[in-house]
Amino acid sequence: MEQNHTKRQIKVTRNSLFEQGYLDEQFTQLEDLQDDANPNFVEEIVTSFFSDSTRLIRNVETALENYPLDFCKLDDYMHQFMGSSSSIGAKKVRNECTQFQEYCKARNDDGCIRAFQRVKQEHATLKRKLEAYFQVSL
């Protein structure tokens, strides 16, 4: 009974992540890859994503402090950020990254800074939610 309840809760949490658009089908594919050989595959990936992304965010922050902005560098960081976020299916983060890159291309300082704020925000939200999800599922 208890187990069933937990199972349902996991399902609900997972579904809400999809429904709210935080995740997309890539995440499902990751889940598919998880099997007996790699029982914690998804979590490993997600963990490495967050450690990676935290480093990247730090890099971007540093880059944004320097003036004038090095758009090339920013674009490079964001490309990485976007690549990894699309790999785990973090949809919202990825969209924000795209936005950031657009501003980079347009060489829009304010836009970049604003976009970065949103990236950070989404990143944080996702981190919180996923942590909660994995907590439950484990």
Place this chain on the structure above:
Amino acid sequence: MGVKMQGHHHLVAVSLNEQQLGTKRKYRSYVPRTNQGKYLILWIIVFGFAAIHVYRSIDAEHQQRIQEGLVSMCDQRARMLQDQFSVCVNHVHALAVLVSTFHYYKNPSVIDQDTFAEYTARTAFERPLLSGVAYAPRVLNSEREDFESQHGGTIRTMANKEPSPHRDEYAPVIFSQETVSYLNLLDMMSGEEDRENILRARSTGKAVLTSPFKLLGSHHLGVVLTIPVYKSKLPPNASVRDRIEATAGYLGGAFDVESLVENLLGQLAGNQEIIVKVYDVTNTSDHLIMYGRQTQEGDPTRVHVSRLDFGDPYRKHHMTCRYLHEAPISRTAMITAVLGYVIVILVGYMFYTGAIHIVQVEDDFDTMQKLKVRAEAADVAKSQFLATVSHEIRTPMNGILGMLALLLDTDLSSTQRDYAQTAQACGRALITLINEVLDRAKIEAGKLELEAVPFDLRSILDDVLSLFSEKSRNKGIELAVLVSDKVPQIVMGDPGRFRQVITNLVGNSVKFTEQGHIFVQVHLAEHSKAVQDAKLESCMNGRSNGPQSKTLSGREAADDRNNWDRFKHLIADEEFPFQVLTSDGNSQNVNLMVSVEDTGIGIPLHAQELVFMPFMQADSSTSRHYGGTGIGLSISKCLVELMGGHISFISRPQIGSTFSFTAKFTRCEKNTVADLKRSLYDDLPTSFKGMKATVVDTKPVRAAVTRYHLKRLGVSVDVVNSIKTAVLGSCSCSGQPDMILVEKDVWLSGDDLNNVPVFGNKLKSPKMILLATNVTGGELDKAKAAGFSDTLIMKPLRASMVAACLQQVLGTGKAEQGKVMANGSVYLRGLLLGKKILVVDDNRVNRRVAAGALKKFGAEVECAESGKAALDLLQIPHGFDACFMDIQMPEMDGFEATRRIRKMEEKLNEQQDGCCENRTWHLPILAMTADVIQATFEECQKSGMDGYVSKPFQEENLYQEVAKFFESKPATDS
């Protein structure tokens, strides 16, 4: 700009074509193109002259004959007249001799008037022409009185019968025939004519004639003949004077010429036709008529004149003859000429109308040809236009699709997402359509050429099936393929086009079928035909149990010849596979008969004729309901015809359609087959050879399909009707099957595994495998519970997929989880299994995800986090089968890394050139990119990459790319 230039190019092409139109007609005309009327008139005139000439030449003969007739008649008459005349003259001569003999030589005279009259009267028949004769002596004036006294009368003149006036001499008539007795004592010399006559007669001593005059006593014209009588015999050369001296008298007679000629002519034939006139022409200027009327009558054109000689050299006579009527026109000549002329005119007219007709036809032909050339030019232009436009549309469309894909990745509201997704779907449909149009345009322009490369038919069919497996499974349709064992493994042909046709047909079937089955069969055309013929007879004999349950799914199909009755014949002699090259074993051609049978909505009867017309769909409502453009079938038809076959179909509305086509391929050379087999033959594992399987199926056709796939894997198959039989059979028989495959519906129909003995106690029990088209979760659980713990094979069956499943079940031996992904992933697994792959990406997360995905498909994966690291790993010799390379990396990006790898390989390949082990190094490198835009692909190729996959991996895309070189290249590790 590019578009503009293209357009201009078109214009040039078209105008070029039109220049060709201007060229002169290529044939020579043999009839005059103008003035036919003038030629006709000339013809008529020329032949008019010819006709006249003909008439004349024929008429001339005719005329000549007429003339000859006239001449002969005239001459005849003249001669007769002359003869009779001379006879009379001779007789008168005889009288003269008589008179001289008996009147002068005798003394006294023994002739008196009575004697003379008597004699002359009795001899008158001798002188039919003479009205009478009389003798008048020469009496000088001195002797007149003696004479008058002696004869008892006076000498009278002829004119008024008065006593003659005084003259030098007289010639009174003393003897006269009775007919002219009125002449007695008339002085013959009193008449002018007679006097001259007498004088001339006595001077010449011959008979002389007067000119014609009216005779006394009758109104007939006549002449008087006078012959002198001499007192003594004269020497032949006596002078005129001697003669005059010796003259004793004169004997005269009157010729009644008119009655004479009349009598004469009366005796002759043809008297009526001819007019005869006799003239005295002594005086050449004034012809005196002797016979005939003075008036001109008769045919004036034709006259013949015959000379008459009446014995008087002084007088000249002739006879003229004319026809009474003008000679009739020669009918023969006329008819010949006229008829000939008419015929010639008709012929001329025929030529004339013929020429006009020919000219018209030639003109029409010319016009047609021009129109034809123009139409062809227009057609070519159309095709070119289509090709260009399609091509030009494709480029921006790709952009649109790419952008739509990007747009879909952004944060959209559900409505927006819906719109964007719809747009993307439409765009995809449009691209498909454009590709089809391009294909068609290419075919029409004759630019489409078929390849001739060896390929494996069966694997192509499997591929096609895998394309539609998802759809058919969703719809719950049974999709199956069966290739006859008689069909060679490898054939030469165009695999792409063959696949296109099959895909189109199967696609249509899937589209229009809601339940039932779709069944693709490939047989040798000859074999199929032979069986069909044989089968037709038996069909006639007994249609005992309707067509139900004889097809794949049990539903009735349009072509009910295709049911099990016939089918079992087709596969009957396939018990010994690969002993197939029987009848046409020597021939290089392989005629395949492919049929695609479905149980869809069918084609309405009225639309069946239009099916192969481009852009024609059976029904406009159809396209509304099912979509599609209707160009596919027409392309298929073209392609099939290019492959030397033909396509046809049988369809019954609401029951289904069966499309079948034939195609000609060539057999592969035997020795090359062996080489190719390894590379082309889809790497079906051989580990199942010799295994045994039992298939539990109540539907024979479906069982045959299952058997076909298993047989390809080398598994021998028994088919039984129920699970019970299968299990029992496996127990009792010596050879226990390695597996038992059970159809889902057989199982569901109540034959529960629980009821049969379990093999638990046996060491090696057969694996139980469930075959199903679609399975619900509940059913799956139930199946597991029922004992199908081993595996479930999802249909449509494909040998490679079956192999993968079996491998899982048998090869590993460990209990797998029940469900195996039965679509592309299995296939991918087949491709990637055991391959060593290098993944290069600087992003840790990406790297791990990619590696994870590839590992899932059985590949052995190594990772590198930069281009440099990859280069180090790829130092030759290395053991990698492929490399997935991220493009955007710091330091050294994917392009650069690839270029270096290629350079390295090149160098090595050159060095190895002389070496015996001539293995060229070429590592397949695939780019990983999130960009799906074309430009990236070109960039990839430029730097030596073999393709690209989207990131993150999409199975479909990954499969496509990987299949490209893992299929065409034999596995290096085997």
